[in-house]
Amino acid sequence: MESVEKEADREVNREDNQNTGRKDNRDAGSDRKKILITDDSELNRTILINILGDDYDVVEATNGEEAIAILKDQGDTIDLLLLDYVMPKMDGFQVLNEMSRFRWKVDIPVIIISAENDQSFIVKAYELGASDYITRPFNSILVRHRVESIMRLHLNEKKMVDLAVSQITEKHQNNSMMVHILSGIVEFRNGESGRHILNVQTITEMLVREFMRISDQYRFSEEEIVMIPTAAALHDIGKISIPSSILNKPGALTHAEFTVMKAHTTEGYTMLRSIKTYRDKPLIQMASGVCRWHHERFNGKGYPDGLVGDDIPIAAQIVSLADVYDALSSERCYKKAYSHELTMRMILKGECGVFNPLLIECLKNLANVIPERLRDASPERAYKEDIQRIIENTLRSE
Template identity: 50%
Template sequence: MGKQKILIVDDSEINRALLAEILEEQYEITEAENGSEAISLLSKRRSDFSLLLLDIIMPDMNGFEVLAYINNYHWNDSLAVMMISADDSPANIKRAYELGAFDYISRPFDPIIVQRRISNTMLLFARQQRLEKIITDQFQEQDKNNELMISILSHIVEFRNGESGLHVLHVNTITKRLLEQLVRVTDEYSLSPVDISLISTASALHDIGKISISDSILNKPGRLTEEEFEEIKTHTVIGANMLSDLPIEQQEAPLVKVASEICRWHHERYDGKGYPDGLKGEEIPIAAQVVSLADVYDALISERCYKKAYSYKKALNMILEGQCGAFNPTLLLCLQEISENLEKELMVPDSKREKRNIPNLRDIKDYNNLLSYEKSTVQFHMQQHLRLLYIDSLTRVYNRRYYDEHFQDVNNIQAMVVIDVDNFKQINDNYGHDVGDIVLQNIAQTILSCVRKTDAVIRYGGDEFVIIFFSIPADIFKKKLERIRYSVSILIIDTHPELRISVSVGGVYGKDTTKRLFKVADNMMYQSKKDKNKVTLCFISERNRTQAMLKMEKLQ
């Protein structure tokens, strides 16, 4: 078996030589003289290395920036990182650990201590990985059992209820995806992966109380009478009571506790107009809130004995417009952001909407089917044509024409952002326009990855982008703009890892005319441009729109 490999990253040749001399008998050593070189090397060969020794104070890209990049892309899942520095201040050490470092070595180097610390770190890191694998295997086995239970329950529902057996499976999937998105946009609920798995599994029991409701009501094709609806409503309390009647040791199980909350309160509404207890806002447990939204969404997109299925887009709009009750605004934001992926995930295998297979004419039963097929074909080609009209050929986001034709008279925009690339002329002058194009492409895709599918990202001109936001909470808006700024600042161009990229971001929050919003956002962008790599926000007064800046914030 060959030696384990260590990558030493330090701008000082002397320091690298000292460490190499201490370690070369036991390990195979590779050196990098700066952070950019290290990132470039790791992007191609990180599986080769067991350990990274990383200096903090380096020109161009310091050790903390390298560590943040490694942490952001989860490279430290398979690679231990130790920081090396003459500055062993508590603030430096704390920051290193927060960014994912495994240990910290101070200079000057003591050969025995260095060897022992590195040996211990690599041993502990290997043990940690083995433990994580064991836990992952156990977690996957538990997931298999949970999936089996969900499958059984779905068949019970299909046999007993007028709903499709897919409903339980769909609610489980939607609940899981909503929770995963929720922890991305807010830390308000402190949900761990275990919590998400638990709530998703417990969602299968949300309608278990319907076992006690008569078939004639459950499967009635027409509108329910007032008395019948009152009987249906009792399934929430009945389901919770069924779980509370379990043996006391089972009642204490986390799954049963969460399932009981979901059973009783998944028909409560955020405005307090739900049942059975009229809970309002955050009085409703988050598990019940999420399952409530998942239940309604799937009910809309599914065919029932009393209704046809709505399209995914129609279902989303009905929920956002408040036609189906009141929901947590943050959860509505999450549903918007995952709606496109949900549609793909929930489609039954036979309905491959994205595949455009031409049907055999023998399979077309009548003239109406032929007309329907021709109509869908025309719509497909129209969509392709519109893409050519409105998509920027370089960055693949919307172009200026799309902005001019679609947003001139829009009055329901919640917020607008103007983004300008810092020092873009210098990038073109120093590296050439081909590299400039690659930079714009990377920035555009980074912006897209930070916003929702319902938001519009537009290349307004040259190195300037505009983002249009609809129905977004102010705090989420702020976080998204800072996320865009940070994500661009850590971008690495593979062919030029030394190239540093940043953007100046200006945003305005508050409904107004497109022309006015753009003017304010553009102003904010120029405020950011004074320092570069900044976010400046303006919040428009609801009471007096003649005063554009009620509040202005400069982030970073």
């Protein structure tokens, strides 16, 4: 008897759970996935709505143009696009092309539905980025399954990318936060503007990208493009060992003082290289080189080693130009800030030494945008974008 009652209770509970489960599903509007059905035939849309309407929210478009307008307007709420091929105004393939133009296909999977069963046609649909292809006549069960599995697949992939982005961003931000604290200490002691490091980093990154655009002499990976500005932040770290009486002297340095000052390059190099645990890491290798050689000049007239031309590591060459630009255009204890125009004139006339002609070319190309970019720069700027690019490139190269 008792067991019968328990059984009955359990039955009621189960029903309750089922009911609430169903209710939740209906009420939680954001949980219900939304499908955009694009077909010029009303009857075709009716068939699809009958098949999918119980499980999904449905939006309808009667031709390609309408579909694009809806995607523009509410694309971020749509989880899947069911797309007819032959339609007036804009056909299914044109819709796919438009979608890749706006990069929407990355976010919304597309299933083409068509009475076309020619193989080459189906292949073309896939080539244009359709996730799947359903031919008429279709079976309702097949439509439901395809829709569900394409959505799940897409969601999983998106989750994976988002997770990777957030984890790498987190790690990278922690790293760069430490680098900023460290370089900030040096900067503070130097009595510099507080934006010097950030400016050097910003210009460095711009130069790297421009350099890659105009020349194929170096191929930087996306990781390196992120790494060079990080290394740039450490370029003056050796100044920590220079007496502040010399560092912050308002007037010109004596010959002896300058000799001490010049040692910040080798000091920085030695400091980074003496960290046994990290000295083999690419970032430390690169940063120590930047410390040591960011005062070298292309004609061999720099210090400390008098390296010539491309014997100077490219990262150090780039940082040295960025450093000179910012030193001239910012206020220092021994000088006022020069205007962007005067800074550019002085560099181009070679008043700050000789640089790699290709890098000078880059600087000239960037001249119009540098002041604005320096104004807009912020430490958190663009990290997410950088990381997103790295991950997308990695996924694409697989």
